[in-house]
Amino acid sequence: MKRSASAPGKIILFGEHAVVFGEPSIATAIGMRLKVEASDAAESTFNGVRVERNATPHAYHALNLAGMNARITVSSEIPAGAGLGSSAALSVALVLAMTGGEESEVAARAYGVELAAQMRASPADTSVCTHGHSIFISGRQEEGELWSVAGKEVRWHISHLDIPQLPVVIGYTGIPAATGPLVMKVKRHHERYSIVREAIAEIGQLTLEAVRPLTGGDMVAVGELMERNQRLLSIIGVSSHDIEKLLDAVRKYSYGAKLTGAGGGGSIIALTDRPDKVVQALELRGGKAFVTSISAPGARREEL
Numbered sequence: 001m002k003r004s005a006s007a008p009g010k011i012i013l014f015g016e017h018a019v020v021f022g023e024p025s026i027a028t029a030i031g032m033r034l035k036v037e038a039s040d041a042a043e044s045t046f047n048g049v050r051v052e053r054n055a056t057p058h059a060y061h062a063l064n065l066a067g068m069n070a071r072i073t074v075s076s077e078i079p080a081g082a083g084l085g086s087s088a089a090l091s092v093a094l095v096l097a098m099t100g101g102e103e104s105e106v107a108a109r110a111y112g113v114e115l116a117a118q119m120r121a122s123p124a125d126t127s128v129c130t131h132g133h134s135i136f137i138s139g140r141q142e143e144g145e146l147w148s149v150a151g152k153e154v155r156w157h158i159s160h161l162d163i164p165q166l167p168v169v170i171g172y173t174g175i176p177a178a179t180g181p182l183v184m185k186v187k188r189h190h191e192r193y194s195i196v197r198e199a200i201a202e203i204g205q206l207t208l209e210a211v212r213p214l215t216g217g218d219m220v221a222v223g224e225l226m227e228r229n230q231r232l233l234s235i236i237g238v239s240s241h242d243i244e245k246l247l248d249a250v251r252k253y254s255y256g257a258k259l260t261g262a263g264g265g266g267s268i269i270a271l272t273d274r275p276d277k278v279v280q281a282l283e284l285r286g287g288k289a290f291v292t293s294i295s296a297p298g299a300r301r302e303e304l
């Protein structure tokens with residue numbers, strides 16, 4: 001038997017890292033997708049290579065969960081290691097293809113796969129890659145929430161957010177960054193330094209403030225909040241020279257810009273009505289630019 005599913009990549013608009021501590025975050029699905037095909041097989045392979053716990057952890061844990069062996073092939077438009085949700089999209093598409101289920105079940109299982117593969121994580125990425133559109137996620141219960149997911153220390157609540165098409169350009173630094181070690185670094189800083197604890201709380205506060213201008217399409221207000229968020233991300237220690245270089249290059253053509261995802265490399269996002277100028281500025285500084293839609297459709301089963 002052969003099954004197929006696809007899931008979108010994502011960007012985090014506000015609240016990365018703070019969300020791991022239960023603070024609010026806003027994430028949106030992007031118009032780049034990853035597709036999985038899985039057929040029953042005697043031995044499990046991933047794009048032709050035998051599945052192993054360390055080399056192909058997502059496939060290993062998803063297969064364990066589904067209790068099956070499968071020949072898995074993956075094709076993806078999402079660059080890996082760029083902080084654009086390629087690993088979450090992979091977990092979600094694997095789970096949907098091999099186990100199916102309601103949206104909330106797929107999201108919870110995919111989060112389990114991510115957690116097993118990556119240790120400490122919030123369900124922000126797997127939730128938005130499942131649901132698509134845009135989501136608001138926080139450690140506080142919300143009216144009309146879609147579902148909630150429990151981690152070791154936090155129970156996260158996920159709600160749908162209606163964000164119109166805002167003109168966002170993504171700039172990849174070209175430096176892949178592993179999320180796990182950055183999340184652990186922030187955890188250590190959070191334990192040691194009050195300025196980091198304050199910055200995390202302030203990120204949560206400004207993320208709440210961002211809901212209204214985002215849903216209303218107020219680009220000036222959103223841009224200012226992005227700049228504030230970036231300064232706080234820099235205080236908690238996840239920005240980098242390459243990120244700041246790209247941010248400097250795009251700022252004069254943007255309402256606001258910030259890193260997106262784990263930082264330490266990875267990607268930035270710029271809110272702009274001059275996308276051509278931003279693309280040019282990014283490429284001049286050695287970045288790779290992606291112009292894509294936001295609030296894109298979520299995970300779905302694909303016809304074979």
Ligand code: PMV
Pocket residue numbers: 012015016017018019020082083084085120121122123124125179183260261262263
């Ligand atoms: O590295 P990314 O783009 O998958 O982003 C991770 C987002 C964090 O908030 C840093 C971690 C998490 O699990 O939420």
